[in-house]
Amino acid sequence: MDHITLADARRIALAAQGFDRPRPQRVTSAAIAETIRRLALVQLDFVNVTVPAHYQVIFSRLGAYDRTLLDDLVYRSGKFTEQWAHEASIVPVESWPLLQFRRDSFRLRPWGVEQVLEKCPEYAEALLREIQVRGAITADQAPNPQELPRRIPGSWHRSVPRAILEAHFARGRVCVANRLPNFARSYDLADRVIGRAHFEQIVPSEESRRRLLAQAARACGVATAKDLSDYFHMKMGEAKPRVLELVESGELCEVRVESWREPAYLHRDAPKPRPVKACALLAPFDPLIWFRPRVARLFGFEYRFEIFVPDHKRKWGVYVLPFLYGEKLVARVDLKADREKRKLVVVKRIFERGCKTKEIAAALDGELAAMSKWLFGRGG
Secondary structure: OEEEOHHHHHHHHHHHOOOOOOOOOOOOHHHHHHHHHHHOOEEOOOOOOOOOHHHHHHHHHHOOOOHHHHHHHHHOOOOEEEEEOOOEEEEEHHHOHHHHHHHHHOOOOOOOHHHHHHHOHHHHHHHHHHHHHHOOEEHHHOOOOOOOOOEOOOOOOOEHHHHHHHHHHHOOOEEEEEEOOOOOEEEEEHHHHOOHHHHOOOOOHHHHHHHHHHHHHHHHOEEEHHHHHHHOOOOHHHHHHHHHHHHHHOOEEEEEEOOOOOOEEEEOOOOOOOOOOEEEEOOOOOOOOOOHHHHHHHHOOOOOOOOOOOHHHOOOOOOEEEEEEEOEEEEEEEEEEEOOOOEEEEEEEEEOOOOOOHHHHHHHHHHHHHHHHHHHOOOO
16 A cells, blocks of 8 residues: 655645646636536535635636636536535536436425425426426516415525425426526526436436546545545445445555545546645635545644634634645635725734744735735735
8 A cells, every 4th residue: 555645645635626737827718617627516605705615716726817707607608507516516517417316315405495395396396387488587586385475484595486496406307597696596497407418317326426436536636535425425334335446446546644544545647746836815615625624634724614603702703714825724814805995804814833924924915915806906
């Protein structure tokens, strides 16, 4: 069994995630598409304290770009779509058939939505017929249910139409055809959004898991079985046998990483470990850092997203972005966008022990200025 130093594991992981190359002078749709495919998925999150996290994931790797390029790729190119993958995510349309097992077993959230469906099955079918005739609709454009009040007090769905449309989405009967400027989803029938070749393709669930885990392994470079199972939110009992099959087929190689207790798996196409000169602010849901145990193992970096933590219990801040410099996570910055004044506000910056140097501080200032210019057309 091969042994890998922790430093080389970091280099492999960073290169696999796209941090090993300089940012292009001009970011094209092709570059964004290649980045999403390299990552296998990009988690959607529309918390808008600075910028929705999925836009930040692309910026962290490619630098400033026109955000409409990402929107056009996801909702107008036919090459990508929204699906439940890690969480709600952007995925290539080729992944649609691989996620059928997820749609078949999806447990509707929050609690109570299934009861809503049970109470008004005729309305659920009527919504599909409405879309068939009218084309894509938002929840606000959907007709009122006769069986229940339109509103659902205390639910994040807020209304019966939205809850049922989200249930249809989770189970693959509709897809997200577009996002409005307020981020509301517009839903259309799945067979009109997903190309027929992918929509009609049937892949056995074990093969689907195997292929998704291979995607996760390629995106991680080197990872434990838990890391791989988390990438597409699989249960370990479902993932581990498929990981071992990938080892048997030669797609993965079992390795030992310095200081890691569990064995790791190196993808056969993993990049060779070479020095990485990264400089990026990472969204809280960036795939490099979303599985916190892996962040701790790879970088010795403690991180949690504290936006929903009561203020007196927060350790770092409301919307905190880790700062990747070179091959390490060296600082974290609590940020918010002041859209009225069109500037990025640094609430607080915290450097890791031994990392508060002039070089790192200057690099962080430069990245903050670049992000501010991207968002508002101005630095600082």
